[in-house]
Amino acid sequence: MSSIRNLRATECLWFVALVCLWVGSISTPSSAAYLVGIRVEPNNIVLEPDQEYAYRAFAEYSDNTSVEITSFATWTTSRSSVARMSNEPGSAGTVIARGPGEVKIQAKFYYFDDSNRGSADLRVDAGPITGLRTKPTTKSLEVGLAETFTARLMYQSGYDVDITSRVQWSSSDPTIASVTINDEQDARVTANRVGTTNISAYDPESGFRNTNGFTRVRARVTHIDFEESEYLLGLNMELPLRVYAYRDDGTRTQITEDVDYLLSRAGIAVVTSGNENPGGIRPLRQGSVQVDAFDPERGLYASSSLGKTTIRVSGTLQRILVDPLSVRIGDSRNAHAYGQLSTGELTTDLRRVVTWQSMNTSIATIKNSGGSPGEITGHSAGTTTIVAIDPVTGISSPGLNNLEVRPPTEPPQPIIRLRTKPTTKSLEIGQEELFTARGVYASGSDTDISDRVRWSSSDPQIASVI
Template identity: 25%
Template sequence: MANVTVVDNNPLKSIAIDPIAPLAIGGTANLVATGVFADGTKQDVTDVATWTSADATVVTVSNAAPTRGQVRGVAAGGPVTITATVQTASGPISGTVSVTVAPKKLVSIQITPTNPSLSPGQSQNFTATGTYDDGSTGDVTQQAIWASDTPSVLTIVASGATAGRATAVAAGTVSISATVEGVTGSLQLTVMSVPLVRIVVSGDANTIIVGTTQPYKATGQYADGSTKDITTSVAWSSTNTAVLSVSNAAGSQGQATGIAAGTANLRATLGTVTGQLAITVSDKPLRSIAVSPNPLDNLVVGLTRRLTANATYGDPPNTIVLDVTTSASWTSSDSSIATVGTSSTTAGQVTGVKAGSTTVTATLSGISGSATVNVTNPTLTSITVTPSAASVRAGRSVSFTATGNYDNATQIDLTNDVTWTSSDTTVAQVSDAAGSKGVATGVAASATPVTISATYRSVSGTASLTVTAPSIVALRVTPTSATLDVDQT
């Protein structure tokens, strides 16, 4: 269970719970309760809150570890009010969110990433995305039962808080599956025996302010020249924990927090390979916060776009500017026009509700910055997918983008908003997972092109993808030189 520190001079003032999409019957989702304190700082209070449902015949909510805050659809209906309450010295503090259960049926499951690069000892978090009979999609990772058909090559967590986390054991080919309500999605992958030779640690800034947190990334470089994000596979550590701490907890791996002014090396280790990055922790005072873009124009109703909060610390000419988007407390002056996310994963993400203008504010340690958000409500008339036709070799990938064309003559990038599908996943698969949406990967060569579709609110656009057979473009002979005695082989 997480620890929430409440002191008399910085009491808990409110609790915010991010809204979620409608649940399917039997579907689950994990709610996150974020506590906002008197000085504007935030802390995840999900695990210390008491959760209740106003109508458990429609939606239930868990109070048991490790699924505390997880809601499950029981029957179509709602909205049902879900409440998270934390007891404080001055009395209970509560936050609420409305949850609706839609009468929709799960028809298919896609597992992503579709083309991971794994070597023995590495781990990978897989995501299961369900598609329903109304065309909508939802994350069913924790609802699914996961399995590996060859545990000697790769094991996978079947259920629970870390469901879908796989660990490579040995080189070979394996198929993993995720099953929900009798519907199964599967993915075949190969564990390579290529050794890891280097780890590169990187982040947006090499400076952290005391009391703030910054995310860092670990990238593995392999003997064959390939690279892979191994942030969730490495063991993170700090060479000076009195100055800098770093998390190894699921969901926050690589997030470093400044403890006191000084320097420390942030390290990432996997097996015998270690990478590190020098970090400076500063105690300069916060002077201002700027939110960008300002204004945020043409936010279409139903779409979500991200605002960024940059904080300036210290006085000229020795100032430090850092991204504090995830550590700031976010509010909207009119949530009937646009809402803004408040959790660590949704902070600064603004969603249009109805046409109009509102002010979105980011606050940290009593200092605020704001931006004007202008929401419009045009009608989507068509979607253009580019490139309209592409060719890729089996085992390789190509990226598609989706542009929405509206009746007010505006064009908006919808690549991350549409649902991506392939007409034949045995020939080519296309990712619908956050961070890789629209990335199509050739599976097997075929003379018949595959149709790649991008759909948003019943409007679709398509492109064709031809998958060709892989070809040898180079050969490398090793060793490059050798000395042999007579009769030696």
């Protein structure tokens, strides 16, 4: 039986040798030679994660000749988490490095009921570990809801790996937010009451702990609603709508990109859901349609609190009109723009839609980005023109002196409210951020009073102010 098996092996390898000779192999075995082993090249190389490399396999004979069998071998690795092999035609023998570690690259050659194999050592190196990060990056929770947290180990090369199942999770105040591990080894963080806490992840294998565990728990959401009860626009326009979640402590959070939009009928307009242009209204034809919003995370409909909105498409945009306004030097105030339609009607406020320009930035500047598009800040006394341009049609407001900046010598108005920025205050351990304070007047304008307010922290051990 052994002689028959050797004969079959020789016949099989001679077939491979003939194929290799046909494609240009430089050596072939003699008719009396027999297979002594499989050689895999190269050996002991180092790759980085996501790097690819083409290995080669050779059948070695007793007469010291060899035949390349790369495309005839079956390729495997000893640890698929470190590296994976391709057996596809044209890429057989190509390794794809995945994560740090050591692995054997194996080539197996089958003939009838027997096989030979060879191997080479490979090391995947991502460099030293630089830190441990947890996600979500901004940890803002809501009373009564739970969210899954993950932990990833970061390497110098930029590679990172999920280690959620092996880290030790804890909360600095479980009465605010607590951590439980489910059967799938996921970390579920449940918000219990309003406040702040630190969600910690410690990896005993590497000794690293996350530094971005600051977690804020906000009040429970009672209902959701649209910002406007009606959105009016022309056929040649686009307009964004906004949806807010209202909390039982009187605050609200914009959730435009988190909800699904339900239109009472098709063909009038479409509303975009998701992260790309969320809430964007694109008109299709004239008419009106009712829109409801559904929040899948909380199971809330806007209509449950009489919060449906109406989209009305009427005529086409003809002109842009900017409301005249005045502001004192150093104060800020929002500008407002409206579109005049061919029907004579005025559109919904276009402040967040148009592109703003100040014709004299030494007198006043106006924002186009960030959370306050259309926010004017007065710099010196005088009058200038604020222009609003519709990005779809290119129609702009007329060049009139519609903004007056007054000197600060007028009788001061009483400040009725104080607000600080950034609006969402989420910091990481060791991070510093500049906060500002603005006093809001009854007129709606505001002024920077950061240098005169008295700053403090309720718990300087968590965050201090200098």
